[in-house]
Amino acid sequence: DGGITQSPKYLFRKEGQNVTLSCEQNLNHDAMYWYRQDPGQGLRLIYYSQIVNDFQKGDIAEGYSVSREKKESFPLTVTSAQKNPTAFYLCASSIWSGEGELFFGEGSRLTVL
Amino acid sequence: DQQVKQNSPSLSVQEGRISILNCDYTNSMFDYFLWYKKYPAEGPTFLISISSIKDKNEDGRFTVFLNKSAKHLSLHIVPSQPGDSAVYFCAAGYGNKLVFGAGTILRVKS
Numbered sequence: 001d002g003g004i005t006q007s008p009k010y011l012f013r014k015e016g017q018n019v020t021l022s023c024e025q026n027l028n029h030d031a032m033y034w035y036r037q038d039p040g041q042g043l044r045l046i047y048y049s050q051i052v053n054d055f056q057k058g059d060i061a062e063g064y065s066v067s068r069e070k071k072e073s074f075p076l077t078v079t080s081a082q083k084n085p086t087a088f089y090l091c092a093s094s095i096w097s098g099e100g101e102l103f104f105g106e107g108s109r110l111t112v113l
Numbered sequence: 114d115q116q117v118k119q120n121s122p123s124l125s126v127q128e129g130r131i132s133i134l135n136c137d138y139t140n141s142m143f144d145y146f147l148w149y150k151k152y153p154a155e156g157p158t159f160l161i162s163i164s165s166i167k168d169k170n171e172d173g174r175f176t177v178f179l180n181k182s183a184k185h186l187s188l189h190i191v192p193s194q195p196g197d198s199a200v201y202f203c204a205a206g207y208g209n210k211l212v213f214g215a216g217t218i219l220r221v222k223s
Contacts, residue, residue: 042213104156
């Protein structure tokens with residue numbers, strides 16, 4: 001059955017370490033997104049990709065990097081430059097960019113110790 | 114700069130009654146609007162949408178109303194059920210841009 005898989009679900013990291021969150025989809029969607037959720041705030045867009053080998057910065061891209069080498073995969077790296085990395089990260093996809101109905105993964109909770 | 118606001122952080126409703134969740138936006142360029150529902154430790158799931166050419170869209174127990182002049186939309190759930198207890202996010206978009214509100218926690222008491 002189709003969907004979006006994020007891993008790991010929970011991740012702990014020491015300050016100064018980079019960490020990569022995985023996102024895989026088998027929905028054959030062109031567009032993929034990474035959002036961050038913090039308490040009391042809406043989902044904020046980190047990066048999005050409309051097509052393989054292309055991606056765009058969202059509203060809060062600083063301290064993050066992504067790649068889109070395959071249609072199915074859109075990993076997010078949280079670098080040591082990200083000042084407040086502890087958050088809940090959500091990956092999403094849609095048939096095409098601008099199609100508002102997003103399909104979300106179950107999320108990854110990153111805690112920096 | 115919060116372009117999409119959900120001013121009620123939480124709402125408590127008795128089972129069987131109507132739940133009304135509200136959302137305000139500031140950017141007049143938004144031309145489609147969506148509601149998502151989120152259970153703890155899960156990703157949001159799409160609930161219902163409306164485009165700016167309509168003022169109402171209905172799907173079963175869920176109805177979304179859009180008032181463009183007031184830049185306001187609302188989600189009505191009737192009758193409310195305990196399984197509706199979740200966080201509800203409204204989102205507004207145009208082109209590639211989709212902006213989410215902070216969410217409203219709905220608790221339906223049985």
